[in-house]
Amino acid sequence: MTPSLTLGFIGLGAMGGAVARRLAAGPWRVLVHDLAEAAVARAVAQGAVAAGDAGAAIAGADIAFTCLPTPELAEAFWQDHAARLREGAIAVDLSTVDPATSRRIATLVAAGGRARFAACTLGKTPAMAERGEIPVFFGADDPSLLETLRPVLAQMASTVFDMGSPEGATMFKLISNLVGMTNLVVLAEGLQLARATGIADDTFTAALKTTGGWSVQADIRLGWMAAADFAPRFAVDLATKDVRLSVDTAARRGVPTPVAAAALSVFSLARAAGLGAQDAAAVAVPLGPRPA
Structure with a gap:
């Protein structure tokens, strides 16, 4: 995974914002979007780039992250935007959702065979996320995604646990x-x-x-x-x-x-x-x- 990659990030709440700022300190271009302008400004101050809207944040991304507060919002986002993922992109949902919702999001992302999906839930606190000191709980149908994403996960977290599936991670x-x-x-x-x-x-x-x-x-x-x-x-x-x-x-x-x-x-x-x-x-x- 090279430094030339572009990461898209949707959802800059307490935990999502901390993770996005942590990623922006890495060697990647990070496009961010949130309805709260102050949250976007904080991420931009750490090196992220403000996207014009949610679709623009993920349309050209190699890896598109979502970190949204409810299962309903996470699923609705991917219903509206999964088709905008570019060929070969990876969608990573960090949201705390139920296993059934995670499976439906995985199906939305995989439809048409353009992109792949991983659930990657987060532990501990936003302050620890800001320092990259959190555990992440990973799950994907394609086991090779873990190694593909490992450099980015290493920037986010101190420990990665493979839970075997999106349902396991959530x-x-x-x-x-x-x-x-x-x-x-x-x-x-x-x-x-x-x-x-x-x-x-x-x-x-x-x-x-x-x-x-x-x-x-x-x-x-x-x-x-x-x-x-x-x-x-x-x-x-x-x-x-x-x-x-x-x-x-x-x-x-x-x-x-x-x-x-x-x-x-x-x-x-x-x-x-x-x-x-x-x-x-x-x-x-x-x-x-x-x-x-």
Whole structure:
């Protein structure tokens, strides 16, 4: 994969924007598009080129990335634009979607035999993505795509896991978020119970670190939760969507997920309380004491 390649990138939200800026620091021409002009400007400041519209970003791209917030938006984009991919292009969807949606996108991209498709879901945080310190979970029907894309993936990520298929890549991301967000709800319950017992937040945090109750979510979000710092990094709306997709997919496959379903109800409470745009740590709010 040579430096003369052109990458197209659609969707510059928190995670997508971080990945696009990371790619723009590499040896490729990166065309970007997003409805938010400020997000485009940030990517351009890191070396990307603003495309006139979404179609222009991918029409001439050797590799076309999408990172969109919902399955519906990801599928609709490829319904509208798959035919604009050039001969031999590779479409890479980074979005967190369900396996059925990923399969439909793969079919759209492959129609006519012009292009190939890979799902490549992402782990950890936008800040880590900015530094190329995230894992990626790859899946494609054509196993040779992994080696073809490896130089670009190496710029994006510290670790690449081959999940064997688009469904495998998307399902693993849902599983990861099911476990992580369910853990976050339990962490919020623990914090509220500690407070109700009179345990200071800093003591609770320090003591929890010495036990099996500690987790990656505690490492990332317990401090924000304790300080009521809910500035959006990964929003309640997105966490709710991911857990909903996880529980729904599990139900369709006959796998019971009662604990995750309970966590989903707590995220739904946070959304109902108007916290959807705030960080997932805000799931603690509806679990806390009601105002007098």
